[in-house]
Amino acid sequence: MLNAVADIPLPANNAPAPCSTGADAELALIRAAGSGDVTAFESLYRRHAARVHGVIGRLVGHHGTRAEDLTQEAFVKAWQALPDFRFESAFSTWLHRLAVNTALMDLRSQRSRPQHEGDDDAFDMLGQADSAGHVTAISMDLERAVASLPPRARAVLVLYDVEGWKHEEIAAELGMAVGSSKAQLHRARHLLRERLGESAWSGDIP
Secondary structure, eight states: OHHHHHTSOOOOTTSOOOOOOOHHHHHHHHHHHHTTOHHHHHHHHHHHHHHHHHHHHHHHOSOTTHHHHHHHHHHHHHHHHGGGOOSSSOHHHHHHHHHHHHHHHHHHHGGGOGGGSOOHHHHTTTTSTTTTTOGGGHHHHHHHHHHTSOHHHHHHHIIIIISOOOHHHHHHHHTOOHHHHHHHHHHHHHHHHHHHOTTTOOSOOO
Protein backbone atom coordinates (compact mmCIF):
# COMPACT_ATOMS: atom_id res chain seq x y z
CA MET A 1 0.00 0.00 0.00
CA LEU A 2 2.81 2.43 0.79
CA ASN A 3 4.17 2.08 -2.73
CA ALA A 4 0.71 2.43 -4.23
CA VAL A 5 0.15 5.75 -2.46
CA ALA A 6 3.65 7.02 -3.14
CA ASP A 7 3.22 6.44 -6.87
CA ILE A 8 0.17 8.71 -7.10
CA PRO A 9 1.21 12.28 -7.98
CA LEU A 10 -0.01 15.08 -5.76
CA PRO A 11 -2.65 17.28 -7.41
CA ALA A 12 -1.46 20.82 -8.12
CA ASN A 13 -2.29 23.18 -5.25
CA ASN A 14 -4.52 25.26 -7.52
CA ALA A 15 -6.13 22.30 -9.26
CA PRO A 16 -9.70 21.40 -8.33
CA ALA A 17 -10.31 18.02 -6.75
CA PRO A 18 -12.06 15.49 -8.97
CA CYS A 19 -15.77 16.10 -9.04
CA SER A 20 -17.63 14.32 -6.29
CA THR A 21 -20.68 12.29 -7.18
CA GLY A 22 -22.14 12.97 -3.77
CA ALA A 23 -21.88 11.96 -0.16
CA ASP A 24 -23.09 8.42 -0.87
CA ALA A 25 -20.23 7.84 -3.31
CA GLU A 26 -17.71 9.14 -0.78
CA LEU A 27 -19.20 6.92 1.90
CA ALA A 28 -18.95 3.89 -0.37
CA LEU A 29 -15.30 4.65 -1.09
CA ILE A 30 -14.53 5.00 2.62
CA ARG A 31 -16.21 1.70 3.48
CA ALA A 32 -14.47 -0.08 0.61
CA ALA A 33 -11.08 1.37 1.50
CA GLY A 34 -11.60 0.42 5.14
CA SER A 35 -12.12 -3.15 3.97
CA GLY A 36 -8.80 -3.15 2.12
CA ASP A 37 -9.79 -1.91 -1.36
CA VAL A 38 -6.66 -0.14 -2.63
CA THR A 39 -8.42 1.33 -5.68
CA ALA A 40 -11.05 2.96 -3.45
CA PHE A 41 -8.34 4.43 -1.24
CA GLU A 42 -6.51 5.81 -4.27
CA SER A 43 -9.74 7.59 -5.22
CA LEU A 44 -9.95 9.09 -1.74
CA TYR A 45 -6.32 10.14 -2.05
CA ARG A 46 -7.01 12.00 -5.28
CA ARG A 47 -10.01 13.74 -3.74
CA HIS A 48 -8.22 14.94 -0.60
CA ALA A 49 -4.48 15.08 -1.34
CA ALA A 50 -4.37 18.76 -2.33
CA ARG A 51 -6.00 19.90 0.93
CA VAL A 52 -3.84 17.61 3.05
CA HIS A 53 -0.71 18.80 1.29
CA GLY A 54 -1.81 22.40 1.75
CA VAL A 55 -2.18 22.25 5.53
CA ILE A 56 1.01 20.22 5.97
CA GLY A 57 2.93 22.63 3.75
CA ARG A 58 1.74 25.61 5.75
CA LEU A 59 2.77 23.98 9.01
CA VAL A 60 6.23 22.71 8.03
CA GLY A 61 7.06 25.14 5.23
CA HIS A 62 7.20 24.41 1.52
CA HIS A 63 10.90 23.55 1.55
CA GLY A 64 12.13 20.85 -0.80
CA THR A 65 10.13 17.64 -0.68
CA ARG A 66 9.36 17.70 3.04
CA ALA A 67 5.67 18.57 2.66
CA GLU A 68 5.27 15.99 -0.10
CA ASP A 69 6.92 13.28 2.01
CA LEU A 70 4.75 14.09 5.02
CA THR A 71 1.64 14.08 2.85
CA GLN A 72 2.47 10.55 1.73
CA GLU A 73 3.15 9.60 5.37
CA ALA A 74 -0.22 11.01 6.42
CA PHE A 75 -2.03 8.92 3.82
CA VAL A 76 -0.14 5.79 4.81
CA LYS A 77 -1.29 6.41 8.39
CA ALA A 78 -4.82 6.97 7.12
CA TRP A 79 -4.73 3.66 5.25
CA GLN A 80 -3.56 1.88 8.39
CA ALA A 81 -6.15 3.56 10.63
CA LEU A 82 -9.12 3.50 8.25
CA PRO A 83 -10.42 0.06 9.34
CA ASP A 84 -11.05 1.60 12.79
CA PHE A 85 -12.78 4.73 11.42
CA ARG A 86 -16.16 4.92 13.16
CA PHE A 87 -17.82 7.76 11.18
CA GLU A 88 -18.14 9.84 14.35
CA SER A 89 -16.93 12.82 12.32
CA ALA A 90 -16.71 13.61 8.63
CA PHE A 91 -13.96 11.70 6.86
CA SER A 92 -12.45 14.98 5.66
CA THR A 93 -12.31 16.27 9.25
CA TRP A 94 -10.71 13.06 10.49
CA LEU A 95 -8.15 13.08 7.67
CA HIS A 96 -7.40 16.78 8.16
CA ARG A 97 -6.69 16.26 11.86
CA LEU A 98 -4.48 13.28 11.05
CA ALA A 99 -2.54 15.46 8.59
CA VAL A 100 -2.09 18.21 11.18
CA ASN A 101 -0.88 15.68 13.75
CA THR A 102 1.59 14.22 11.23
CA ALA A 103 3.04 17.67 10.61
CA LEU A 104 3.19 18.49 14.33
CA MET A 105 5.02 15.24 15.07
CA ASP A 106 7.58 16.19 12.45
CA LEU A 107 7.95 19.67 13.92
CA ARG A 108 8.53 18.22 17.37
CA SER A 109 11.21 15.92 15.96
CA GLN A 110 12.95 18.93 14.39
CA ARG A 111 13.41 20.74 17.72
CA SER A 112 16.81 19.13 18.19
CA ARG A 113 17.98 20.37 14.79
CA PRO A 114 18.95 24.08 15.09
CA GLN A 115 19.37 24.48 11.33
CA HIS A 116 15.58 24.35 10.97
CA GLU A 117 14.83 26.93 13.63
CA GLY A 118 14.88 29.97 11.41
CA ASP A 119 14.90 31.08 7.81
CA ASP A 120 15.47 34.78 8.30
CA ASP A 121 17.83 35.06 5.32
CA ALA A 122 15.20 33.61 3.01
CA PHE A 123 12.56 35.81 4.63
CA ASP A 124 14.54 38.91 3.66
CA MET A 125 14.08 38.06 -0.01
CA LEU A 126 10.30 38.35 0.09
CA GLY A 127 8.27 41.20 -1.29
CA GLN A 128 11.08 42.92 -3.19
CA ALA A 129 11.13 42.29 -6.92
CA ASP A 130 7.91 40.33 -7.28
CA SER A 131 5.37 42.16 -5.21
CA ALA A 132 6.42 45.81 -5.06
CA GLY A 133 3.36 47.63 -6.32
CA HIS A 134 1.60 44.51 -7.57
CA VAL A 135 -1.56 43.62 -5.66
CA THR A 136 -1.92 40.31 -7.52
CA ALA A 137 1.32 39.05 -5.95
CA ILE A 138 0.26 39.64 -2.34
CA SER A 139 -1.35 36.24 -1.86
CA MET A 140 1.68 34.42 -3.23
CA ASP A 141 4.02 36.54 -1.12
CA LEU A 142 1.92 35.81 1.97
CA GLU A 143 2.18 32.07 1.39
CA ARG A 144 5.93 32.39 0.90
CA ALA A 145 6.24 34.58 3.96
CA VAL A 146 4.37 32.11 6.15
CA ALA A 147 6.54 29.27 4.81
CA SER A 148 9.66 31.23 5.75
CA LEU A 149 8.69 31.94 9.35
CA PRO A 150 10.69 30.22 12.09
CA PRO A 151 9.05 26.79 12.52
CA ARG A 152 7.37 27.22 15.90
CA ALA A 153 6.10 30.71 15.10
CA ARG A 154 4.76 29.42 11.78
CA ALA A 155 3.05 26.45 13.45
CA VAL A 156 1.35 28.63 16.07
CA LEU A 157 0.21 31.13 13.43
CA VAL A 158 -1.29 28.44 11.19
CA LEU A 159 -2.93 26.54 14.05
CA TYR A 160 -4.39 29.67 15.65
CA ASP A 161 -5.28 31.88 12.69
CA VAL A 162 -6.10 29.23 10.08
CA GLU A 163 -7.11 26.09 11.98
CA GLY A 164 -8.89 27.91 14.81
CA TRP A 165 -7.10 26.15 17.65
CA LYS A 166 -6.93 27.67 21.14
CA HIS A 167 -3.60 28.52 22.74
CA GLU A 168 -4.13 25.78 25.31
CA GLU A 169 -4.44 23.17 22.54
CA ILE A 170 -1.42 24.54 20.66
CA ALA A 171 0.69 24.60 23.80
CA ALA A 172 -0.18 21.00 24.58
CA GLU A 173 0.60 19.76 21.07
CA LEU A 174 3.87 21.68 20.68
CA GLY A 175 5.12 21.14 24.23
CA MET A 176 5.27 24.79 25.24
CA ALA A 177 3.66 27.05 27.81
CA VAL A 178 0.46 28.88 26.88
CA GLY A 179 2.35 32.15 27.27
CA SER A 180 4.97 30.94 24.81
CA SER A 181 2.25 30.10 22.28
CA LYS A 182 0.88 33.63 22.58
CA ALA A 183 4.38 35.07 22.25
CA GLN A 184 5.08 33.00 19.13
CA LEU A 185 1.82 34.18 17.56
CA HIS A 186 2.75 37.79 18.28
CA ARG A 187 6.19 37.20 16.80
CA ALA A 188 4.77 35.60 13.64
CA ARG A 189 2.25 38.39 13.06
CA HIS A 190 4.92 41.02 13.65
CA LEU A 191 7.26 39.42 11.12
CA LEU A 192 4.51 39.21 8.52
CA ARG A 193 3.47 42.83 9.01
CA GLU A 194 7.11 43.91 8.85
CA ARG A 195 7.74 42.14 5.56
CA LEU A 196 4.37 42.52 3.83
CA GLY A 197 3.15 45.83 5.22
CA GLU A 198 0.01 46.57 7.22
CA SER A 199 -2.16 46.84 4.10
CA ALA A 200 -1.06 43.45 2.77
CA TRP A 201 -1.44 41.55 6.04
CA SER A 202 -5.03 41.41 7.27
CA GLY A 203 -4.61 38.45 9.60
CA ASP A 204 -6.23 35.91 7.27
CA ILE A 205 -4.36 33.46 5.07
CA PRO A 206 -6.29 32.73 1.88
